[in-house]
Amino acid sequence: MKSLEDIDAYLIKNNKFEFISFDQVLYDKSNKLYQNRVLQYAIKPSDLSKGFIYLSPILCSGIKNFKLFIVLSLNGRIKFNNWPLFFRFRRNSLFKKHYKGSNWWGFNLQTTLKILKYIELNKRALYKYYKYTSSADEQFFHTILKELMLVDSTINVKPSVHFIDWERKGADLPVTFTTTDFNLLCRQPKNFLFARKFDLELDEEVLNLIDTTILERDKNVTIHKEV
Incomplete structure (x- = not known):
């Protein structure tokens, strides 16, 4: 939803942060989600x-x-x-607490290397555990990152930079955006760099509108700077 220049500027300005959203702690043993994803x-x-x-x-x-x-x-x-x-x-759990959230996230290089090192040191146990875990991609990195944050205070988190609509009533969730959502997409704050979901077969024009709006805006900004 933003130009490449805006995306670069935002990520450079916030290069000390990891962008990932935690929407739930999988800790309540009476919860069906906890049973399915941790106990079973x-x-x-x-x-x-x-x-x-x-x-x-x-x-x-x-x-x-x-x-x-x-x-x-x-x-x-x-x-x-x-x-x-x-x-x-x-079922033997690897962690005291399991976390889940959107699998759309972004880490800086230093934190990525820390995560990869943790995975390498615990590869056998991690792979064996998550081999039989549903939606492991929504838990794997979230839980590992939280585990690292217990001992590493240099890791700082901001919410994901993806705009995803899980709230709309009477619609299949997450919402698949169409041209009727164009103004909604344009109103999103600067920390939302991307959006999902889109479907070319359902509505390709909304993506054309976004491209045209972004390109036209950047063109005007460039002209203004040159003047």
Whole structure:
């Protein structure tokens, strides 16, 4: 939603910050989301499936859960060498608290290197844990960053620079923007550099309007500076 020059200027001005949004702490054990994403194992029933089947640890569940485990194993959804992960009384969590949020984020180089180092040191445990976790991309970096922030006070966070509308009533969420949303997009503050979602098949003109408006505005700014 901003020109390349505006994006560069904003990121340079805020180069000491990480841009990531945390919309929930996965800590309430009575919450269904916590159960699905932390206490249970999430397994895709097929490569084409968009949903998950949730399994509890075998030693704390009933016969129905165990039968489902066997079916998924026979179908290749659970690898036999991973069986020890499931034969437990509870799923072992890597963190005291799990965090989630939008998977649209941006880190500066120093923090990126710290995250990569943490992943390298804990690769085996992290990959094994998140292999059977639903929507891991909405938790993986969020939780690791929070873990690093416990011991590193130099990491400072600002909200994500993406404008995403999750609030509109009577619409499929997040909202897919069309030309009717053009004025709404133009009114967004300078910290929103990008927006989603858009669909070329649904409405391509809204993107043309954004491009035209940004290019025309920057052209006018350049002329003004030259004068």
